[in-house]
Amino acid sequence: MLKSYLKTAWRFLLKNKTFSLINIVGLATGTLCCLYILLYVQDQYSYDKQHKDVKDIYRITTSLELTGDKHNSATSSPPITPAMKNDFGEVLQFTRLVGTEGFGAKQHLLRYKEKSFYQQNAAYVDSTFFDVFNFHFVSGNANKVLAEPYSLVLMKPVADKLFGGEDPIGKMISIDNSFGKHDFKVTGVIDESAGQSHIKVSMFMAMNSGGLGQYVRQNTAWAGNNFLYAYVKLRPNASAAALEKKLPDFLNKYGADQLKAIGMKKALHLQPVTTIHTTPGHEHELTKTLDPAFLYIMILVAVLIQVVACINFMNLSTARASKRAKEVGVRKVIGAGQGDLMKQFLGESFMLTLIGVAIALPLLIILLPYLNQLTHTDIHLAFFSNYKLWIMLGGMVVVTGLVAGSYPAFYLSAFKAIKVIKGNFTSHISAAGIRKSLVVFQFWLSIILISGVIVIYSQLNFVKNKDLGFDQNQKLIFNFYTETTQGKMKNFANDLRQMAEVKTVSNADNYLSQFVPHDHGVYTAGGNMATATDAQNIITDEFFAKANGIKIIAGRDFRIGDTTRVLINETLCKRLGISPQAAPGTRLYTQYAPDPVSFVEVAGVMKDFNYNSLHMEVKPFMLVYRNDPRQFNVMVVSTDSKNYKSLLGKMEALWRKDIADAPFEYSFLDTEVQKQYETEVILSQIINAFTLMAIVISCLGLFGLAAFSAEQRSKEIGVRKVLGASVTGIVQLLSKDFVQLVLIALVIATPIAWWGMSKWLQAFEYRVTISWWMFALAGVLALIIALLTVSTQAIKAARMNPVKSLKAE
Template sequence: MLTNYLKIAWRTLRKQRGFAFINIFGLAVGLACCLLIMLYVLDELSFDRYNANAERIYRVQSDIKFGGNDMHFATTPDPLGPTLKKDYPQVEQFVRLHQRGNWLVKKAGETTNIRESDITFADSTLFDVFTLPLVAGDPKRALTEPNTVVISESAAKRHFGNQNALGQTLVFANKENYKVTGIMRDMPQNSHFRTDFFVTMLSDNYPWGQWLSNNHHTYILLKPGRDGAPADAAVFSRNFESVIEKYVGPQLMQMMGSTMEQFRKANNQMNFWLIPLTDIHLHSKQQVELAPNGDIQYVYIFSAVALFILLIACINFMNLATARSSSRAREVGVRKVMGSERQQLVSQFMTESILTTVLAMLLAIIIVAVALPGFNSIAAKAISLSQLMSPTLLPLLVALPIAVGLLAGSYPAFFLSSFQPISVLKGRINTSFRTVSLRSGLVVFQFMMSVVLIVGTIIVYRQLTYIQTTSVGFNRDHVLTINDLYYVGKQAEAFKQEVMRLPGVVSGSLSGYLPTPSDRNDTVLFPEGQTNLNKGVSMQHWGVDYDYVKTLGIQVVSGRGFSPTFGSDSSGIVMNEAAVKILGFKDPIGKHVWRFDDPEGKIRKTYTIIGVVKNFHFESLRRNIGALSLVLDANSRAASFRVSSTNLPGLMQQIEAKWKQLAPGQPFTYKFMDDSFDEMYRAEQRIGTIALTFAALAILIACLGLFGLAAFMAEQRTKEIGVRKVLGASVPSLIGLLSKDFLKLVIIAILIASPLAWYAMTQWLSDFAYKIDIEWWMFALAGAVAIGIALLTVSFQSVKAALMNPVKSLRSE
């Protein structure tokens, strides 16, 4: 019986090639979108699950409210990990990570360095917590001695080629020798942090024991509960209150003469909490992450988009199948007269539906294979086609076409099999478009989702344009930045002066920090004479030179910037408006502020406010502008040059030549500040591109269905059109007659979609402190696009039908 059903289904598809193509291609595109998004979502959900003890690993996070700032850190004080292991038996092990950032690395005996990024200090317990297999070396001893390092296989190949790297020596920053004691497999792509170098924490030159600083990422491995049950993180988190009282409180008293009770009464807070390792990538929005995280919001959005696109494709199938009911009605009538039961007819039509979706799935896999490289590039992923055959996805790959076939074919099957043989054989079956309310509802749903996607895409791109073009309070255009300046050592100033002499260089500056993605430096400043915790202001504290304000085009609103003509500027400070406002200074120039200048709080550094600069964005526009202070500091890590050369490649060659003169063997790397600024919004740019792509595909699928539906309706009304033409109807009036019913449905879809899109995009924009307003024209534009596309799709068939010779259409009469 099944073989017979398949033969009939195949013959039907071959007989109705146009109808079959629209259905198979539409379903294939829908399934391909669904598969791509499914691969993306599963990749996002798989982060850090490669660790054998992933369900028992947690990271400790810090929430601190102090000095007018709410700070949410992915880092903790350095003593926290060892203290938890010592005081609480529930903690099986801990490990701390301290990200060093970029370092110049070379093999001992070589002269040329390689600039390595994301070098990380780690405790020797690293391999007890994380699953990082070593291909050479002993994980128990690899990081137990000073000046040792574990490197990845990729790093070993870069520095040692085919030689055995174990036991070899690497030179860091041209001065520090490290012995390679382990070679690990490259960390998986689906890890919330990745590095090629783990340096022993014993070599980290850090002032240990600071309970009031947050510079280390602390992970703990909790022991399993009773009967092997997962550890109860919520129960363990209750211990943090006593940790704060026992350890943080005494150091707070030592530095500021304040108890924790007084600290809290001053409207300050300090809390530690646990986040599961597997939640970090999608759920953590803390500051100072080891790497940019994903966002669970986008997983939900793309999952919904995949579902909607698949539903749109299924709706096409249902619409076209029911619309062509008259062409199958007599077939049903004859079959019933010959003895076929309804159940057999349902089985026949369901077989046709499943065969269609199986063919569509095969085509979808081909589309995915072709599209995957481009999708990976847009989404910054490394997904392979082989992942479709994974134990997780393979059953779904088999079940999906069957499920879609049942979903898409169920209504047409029951609809067609319900025809009464006497009525259909007499030609009494009503296939009028106006009477099929379900079909109209499905068309409305298709275009409603299409309009939501169009509105979403418009708003995402408007927000990205706003971010890229809005004034950030300084001039980031034509500013060249050169990092790793410490590799030229004491010759940094000489390098700056040499570059300043080149034609096309307007100004230059040396500094420790820039208003681009980079490390940050927090401090707490107090007005002179104040030790009250209420009066302290937590702010960014950046070391700069005399030309920093001028080079970046930062506006001075009162006082002045730093100047070499004033010797007292070595103890001067420049603040932004936000810092002055929080400090409560009405006339800040000449006022004094102070801060602790050592970890134990015994030394204080006093500054005189010499200038106030206009607020400028030094972090993402997702955050409000915080307090910031600038002081003179010769410890520079970056050089910035404002350039105006028309021959930029030639200028870059000259700057590189100057670099090589002063830092031979050191790699020369640079960026333009506007490019660095854009890096903060790469995730949004990727989301915008993906949203635009899937919006276009959703519209394409909807239009395929509309095209087939319009073609069939025009065919059904061929004789009516012929009669109207004979009676004098014009071509425009006939086009309007055939198009208006469809356009009514699209307008209804726009009216329903607009509030849904407004709500969804309002939620998305809520993550930004600085954002666009959602305006009426965005919905009008999306509606116009939907109407225009629908009109073009329907008009093609309407014009074709209206121009037909009425003699041909009335010949059978």
């Protein structure tokens, strides 16, 4: 019996090639998109699952409130986790990690024999790091791998680049950065083959080394200095919730005096390490997190795209009912029951689905590199050895086959044998109404996705063109990563100033658009640290404001010798309760016990500018003047050149003269500014791609329906042409119904798209205003797409010789 069903289904598919091709292409495309999205979501939720006893590993996060400013940080202070290990029996082990980038060491110059190159994303970690976290060791052993001072564990790509085919274990390499130059011993090489982690570090340096590691070990700050990532591993069956309830008293025991001295409120929390990658909202994350709402949207898009492909099958099957009515009648007359017919039609659905999956899988393998590039992930073919994938595929085949085939099976098998044999194949089920509803659904989805593309593009365009309050154009950024290169910055800057194309050269410890690691509370006379305003700051020379085009609206810019002066922004003025005109000359005080009270004097007030991403509002901010070259590691060069090839060639020649032992590297400030929106750009690319797929699948179904509509009305078209109807009139006649369906879809989709994009835009403090034209444009585009699809068949039908259709009977 099964063989008979399959044989019949196969013969039907071969006989109806256009019908079969449209459905197979639609199902293959839908399955490809759906499967990749599901793999992508699974990949995002797989972070940190590989660690042993991972359910017992937690990160210490910190909630801070200082003079009304609230912060929820992924970091904490250095002495917290060692004290937790000492005070709480529930804590089996702790470990800490501190990235070097926030402390001026953005790049590290690595040397081994004749090889040398810059490497970023380095961190100091406690010797217990690999006791808490499990990585796959390519070389070396996790036990006590970081126990010795100046020991080093490398990620495999770095080790391969440095050592090639040599065994790296025991080799000594030189690491030169802003903390000095030291020799490190390679004790291990790891990779990510065990699984992905939120800890994306290229090399792990022992915390019991000098430099930053020594600073962490000696740090006793319980209130401030929330700059490192701290983790605890609890004993089996220990309650994280119970431990977290003990943390307020614990913090008060050690840090009450320090917190009171600076007027800070602070709370500690335990965050399961497996939730870090998919829990946004913490400041200072080690790597970018992903909003689970985005993943839910992706899953919804995957399901809807597959449903759109199923709708094509339903619509085309019911549209061809007249072609199969007599077949159903004859089968019923010779004894086939409704159940037998349903099995046959479901068999056709499953066969099409299986063919679609069989095409989708090799296509996925071929397109995987492009799709990974699109989503900035590394989903690889190892997934195909994962049993979850095959369960996923099996589930997709079953669900798709049932969803696509159920309605046509019920509809076709419900025909009354006597009626259809006589030529009356109407059914008590309203197929035309359901077909129209399904077409509306397809274009409802397409219009929502097109609207999303338009709004996201508008916001990215707004971000790109918004006046940030400083000049980001024609600015070159040079970083000086080592003590040696920092010592030569002055000579290089002086040489650059002699170039005709160079307008201004400034030295600083950071540049605009980058995370600002420095902040401290300031207050005016009569205040104290309990009433202080927390202000972020960048240390600069006297040229920074001019080099970046920052406007001074009161007072003056820096001058040489302004060693105790600052420039503050309008927001800081407002928070301090002073007007910009009265601010110049005002003293700002600060104190962090046991240090005495210190002060700076306001030289001028800067017009507010967006020194950070447009996701955030402008906060209190100041530039702090220094004339000590040792505090600078960034150079901002403002130019007016139109020939960058020539300009960079001259600059490289000066670099080789002044800093011969370091690679010549640079970046453009406007490019760095746009990097702040990489997540949104990726989202835009993903939505663009899957919107295109949804539209293609919808158009396939619409093409098929238009073809069958033209076929069913061929005699009517012939009569109209004989009576003088024009090609344009006939095209309008055949297109009218589909246009109405698209307009209905637009009305239904607009409020949903409006709501969804309003929620997305809330992530930006500065954003575009959603306007009616965005949805009108989406509707017009959907209408044009539908008309182009339908008109190809309508024109073909309208141009057909009426004699052929009229003499058929």
